[in-house]
Amino acid sequence: MISEKDFIFSPNALDKKEGSYTWSAPSNIALVKYWGKKENQIPANPSISFTLNTCKTITKLDFIRKESQDSFSFDLLFEGQPKEDFKPKIQKFLERIENYCPYLKNYHLKIDTKNTFPHSSGIASSASGMAALAMNIMSLEKDLNPHMTENYFYQKASFLARLGSGSACRSVKGNIVVWGKHEEIVGSSDLFGVAFSNDIHPIFTNYQDTILLVDKGEKQVSSTVGHDLMNQHPFAERRFLQAHHNLSAIKSVLEQGDINRFIEIVESEALTLHAMMMTSLPYFILMKPNTLEIINKIWKFRNEMKIPVCFTLDAGANVHVLCPENVLVETLQFIKNELVGYCQNGQYICDQIGFGSQKL
Numbered sequence: 001m002i003s004e005k006d007f008i009f010s011p012n013a014l015d016k017k018e019g020s021y022t023w024s025a026p027s028n029i030a031l032v033k034y035w036g037k038k039e040n041q042i043p044a045n046p047s048i049s050f051t052l053n054t055c056k057t058i059t060k061l062d063f064i065r066k067e068s069q070d071s072f073s074f075d076l077l078f079e080g081q082p083k084e085d086f087k088p089k090i091q092k093f094l095e096r097i098e099n100y101c102p103y104l105k106n107y108h109l110k111i112d113t114k115n116t117f118p119h120s121s122g123i124a125s126s127a128s129g130m131a132a133l134a135m136n137i138m139s140l141e142k143d144l145n146p147h148m149t150e151n152y153f154y155q156k157a158s159f160l161a162r163l164g165s166g167s168a169c170r171s172v173k174g175n176i177v178v179w180g181k182h183e184e185i186v187g188s189s190d191l192f193g194v195a196f197s198n199d200i201h202p203i204f205t206n207y208q209d210t211i212l213l214v215d216k217g218e219k220q221v222s223s224t225v226g227h228d229l230m231n232q233h234p235f236a237e238r239r240f241l242q243a244h245h246n247l248s249a250i251k252s253v254l255e256q257g258d259i260n261r262f263i264e265i266v267e268s269e270a271l272t273l274h275a276m277m278m279t280s281l282p283y284f285i286l287m288k289p290n291t292l293e294i295i296n297k298i299w300k301f302r303n304e305m306k307i308p309v310c311f312t313l314d315a316g317a318n319v320h321v322l323c324p325e326n327v328l329v330e331t332l333q334f335i336k337n338e339l340v341g342y343c344q345n346g347q348y349i350c351d352q353i354g355f356g357s358q359k360l
């Protein structure tokens with residue numbers, strides 16, 4: 001079994017003076033949710049997600065060898081402009097991965113990052129952002145250690161991304177990704193995400209995700225705080241068990257194409273995530289009135305039109321509207337006619353399943 005030790009860089013003679021890479025990494029949307037973690041970003045339960053295609057972060061890493069090696073040194077730019085308030089998060093990330101990537105202290109880094117989705121859209125950029133940075137770091141490591149296998153490259157990239165932001169490990173490779181040890185998923189691990197390698201029913205290829213931007217404000221509770229509240233949560237153990245069961249169930253659903261069961265699991269997972277928030281101490285509500293309006297409209301539309309559209313939620317008020325590609329036209333018409341009015345400034349983003357990070 002792979003352990004943390006396998007990801008420690010073993011020094012070798014190769015040197016690299018300076019260079020530059022650019023990677024894009026997408027966001028992802030969980031179908032079975034990760035909520036609750038142990039030390040070192042180990043998930044309390046396994047999760048599975050669709051990788052997105054359009055919503056992504058693009059990060060350019062420039063590096064140049066420096067004399068002193070006693071601390072990290074980096075500039076951080078957002079859309080080409082220095083962004084001091086992002087620096088502490090990156091500093092913390094570099095410290096967390098120091099053991100695994102000791103060579104980083106030999107370089108001055110310039111990290112220039114941008115997102116394809118609007119700034120403060122309420123779409124978390126931590127998953128795509130941490131994944132894009134992890135990919136760049138692995139490009140550097142690969143230059144220092146050219147014998148590295150492709151499998152190791154992506155596994156360690158996901159491992160590093162996880163240390164930045166848990167769900168980021170699901171944004172590295174694959175269109176459907178499992179993160180967290182699950183007895184029925186071969187190779188699954190708490191340390192990194194693995195592409196779901198079973199055959200996927202055609203109904204799930206090109207699955208569509210239209211993200212309705214209900215509330216673009218700052219989240220009142222960060223996901224770090226939310227995860228921590230699961231530690232003392234009265235329903236935690238039962239919830240973690242349920243996630244294992246839902247992952248087993250969705251595994252066969254994805255293989256067999258049972259869309260009604262898919263809808264049931266995905267919507268139940270979204271509501272359970274928010275139910276956990278509402279029943280922790282302190283309790284909180286991230287859904288807005290318009291979130292509920294949209295959910296009710298989706299249920300009515302699905303019942304009346306017999307079109308298999310469903311919703312899921314992240315840790316926020318925005319609604320992800322999921323549907324198979326063959327009903328996209330009707331679904332977009334429904335969104336324009338009935339849901340846009342509930343979005344802030346009428347904004348929504350059309351996305352679909354993608355394949356993970358890409359070197360540019």
Ligand code: PMV
Binds near residue numbers: 124
């Ligand atoms: O990766 P984090 O720590 O921001 O947590 C994300 C948790 C959810 O988005 C709510 C669920 C998930 O599995 O992505």
